[in-house]
Amino acid sequence: NAGVTQTPKFRVLKTGQSMTLLCAQDMNHEYMYWYRQDPGMGLRLIHYSVGEGTTAKGEVPDGYNVSRLKKQNFLLGLESAAPSQTSVYFCASSLRPTIAGKSADTQYFGPGTRLTVL
Amino acid sequence: RKEVEQDPGPFNVPEGATVAFNCTYSNSASQSFFWYRQDCRKEPKLLMSVYSSGNEDGRFTAQLNRASQYISLLIRDSKLSDSATYLCVVDNYGQNFVFGPGTRLSVLP
Numbered sequence: 001n002a003g004v005t006q007t008p009k010f011r012v013l014k015t016g017q018s019m020t021l022l023c024a025q026d027m028n029h030e031y032m033y034w035y036r037q038d039p040g041m042g043l044r045l046i047h048y049s050v051g052e053g054t055t056a057k058g059e060v061p062d063g064y065n066v067s068r069l070k071k072q073n074f075l076l077g078l079e080s081a082a083p084s085q086t087s088v089y090f091c092a093s094s095l096r097p098t099i100a101g102k103s104a105d106t107q108y109f110g111p112g113t114r115l116t117v118l
Numbered sequence: 119r120k121e122v123e124q125d126p127g128p129f130n131v132p133e134g135a136t137v138a139f140n141c142t143y144s145n146s147a148s149q150s151f152f153w154y155r156q157d158c159r160k161e162p163k164l165l166m167s168v169y170s171s172g173n174e175d176g177r178f179t180a181q182l183n184r185a186s187q188y189i190s191l192l193i194r195d196s197k198l199s200d201s202a203t204y205l206c207v208v209d210n211y212g213q214n215f216v217f218g219p220g221t222r223l224s225v226l227p
Contacts, residue, residue, distance in 0.1 A: 031214075033215070040126075042205070042217050042218060042219035042220055043162070043217040044217075045215075048213075048214045056213070056214075090161055106167060107164075107215060109161035109162050109163070111161050112161050
């Protein structure tokens with residue numbers, strides 16, 4: 001059982017280049033999330049998805065696009081990378097955060113992608 | 119006001135000490151509460167969920183105070199291996215999760 005996997009693990013881009021980060025989960029989770037983590041900032045939500053074919057903006061969506069064509073995959077795209085997007089990117093998946101107003105399952109994280117934009 | 123606030127620390131404590139962290143949240147509609155642990159350059163991992171009645175897992179005890187909107191984590195008999203950053207996490211209207219900035223703990227020999 002792989003859980004949540006992310007590819008690639010590391011990447012260096014030049015300003016203006018594009019790339020796609022892939023997240024895959026094998027737990028049949030409905031919800032998937034993309035976060036970025038910067039020193040002193042904690043994890044900030046970029047985009048998330050509540051099911052196949054759906055996406056929604058999080059706290060810091062600008063400069064990123066996402067797609068959830070298959071339930072098990074959640075892709076994060078950078079169309080024109082900027083140095084401000086240098087960060088560690090984490091993907092996570094979960095069942096519903098709450099069910100009938102009560103605490104439900106938590107999130108499970110992938111190992112992260114370290115991205116540097118020069 | 120940030121949605122989830124934590125004292126960033128660092129908390130430097132000797133082995134065997136008891137240490138407590140607090141976390142405050144602003145969304146009174148939140149229903150799910152968690153403590154995560156994150157080691158340096160690794161992904162966050164669930165430490166424990168926080169229930170209204172409080173819950174304990176070995177040396178770790180979590181408490182929730184809905185009236186004051188804060189969550190606490192108590193670690194007894196600290197081990198060197200407890201050194202990490204502890205993240206407080208709260209659900210956001212059942213749609214996603216909000217993370218606190220984390221509290222760094224260093225357990226010293």
